[in-house]
Amino acid sequence: MSNEIFLNIHSVIPFSKINGPGNRMVIFFQGCNKNCPDCFNPDTHPFDILNLYSPKDIFKKYLANGIDGITVSGGEPFLQHKGLFELLKAARETYGLSTIVYTGFTYKELEERPDYLSCLRFIDVLVDGRYEESKKEKTLLARGSTNQRFYFFSNLYTEADFYMIGKVEFIIGKNGIVTKTGFSNMRASG
Numbered sequence: 001m002s003n004e005i006f007l008n009i010h011s012v013i014p015f016s017k018i019n020g021p022g023n024r025m026v027i028f029f030q031g032c033n034k035n036c037p038d039c040f041n042p043d044t045h046p047f048d049i050l051n052l053y054s055p056k057d058i059f060k061k062y063l064a065n066g067i068d069g070i071t072v073s074g075g076e077p078f079l080q081h082k083g084l085f086e087l088l089k090a091a092r093e094t095y096g097l098s099t100i101v102y103t104g105f106t107y108k109e110l111e112e113r114p115d116y117l118s119c120l121r122f123i124d125v126l127v128d129g130r131y132e133e134s135k136k137e138k139t140l141l142a143r144g145s146t147n148q149r150f151y152f153f154s155n156l157y158t159e160a161d162f163y164m165i166g167k168v169e170f171i172i173g174k175n176g177i178v179t180k181t182g183f184s185n186m187r188a189s190g
Contacts, residue, residue: 006052007083010044012062020100021161022068029075034104036131044075055087069098076104078116088122098156100125107151126151140164
């Protein structure tokens with residue numbers, strides 16, 4: 001019997017320039033119980049099994065040349081803390097990548113859970129807190145709302161590195177499928 005841990009993943013963007021500093025692979029976890037009104041990623045909330053990957057599978061399938069690090073978002077990554085730990089550890093130790101994690105938990109809430117805290121050892125930057133529409137981030141800072149805080153656990157980045165070139169990025173895949181990512185709900189008007 002294998003001890004390999006599998007993650008329930010909503011989707012992976014192999015190359016993004018607005019989900020953190022540099023060129024990043026973005027991994028969206030599936031499943032969230034926060035129910036933040038007007039969340040950017042509501043499709044990641046159900047706990048349905050979508051795509052099961054081991055951390056090794058994710059890197060094998062999606063890691064592209066020129067990637068500086070991974071950004072983990074959701075859904076809620078800490079609800080799959082064992083897999084999150086293995087993913088972050090592999091990113092750092094096997095691939096030499098920086099790690100950024102967005103969570104709906106506050107840092108204080110994470111501190112109350114030793115099983116969640118183990119992940120912090122492999123996180124360079126944690127962005128915490130639920131999305132609050134009334135506090136929507138109006139600058140190009142890479143967060144959804146101003147209540148969300150940055151925690152720098154290494155000296156790789158500063159808050160200034162999180163001012164992005166835009167709020168939304170559209171990626172056209174080889175298959176012609178357009179993926180939207182970023183920190184804003186762009187809605188068509190009319």
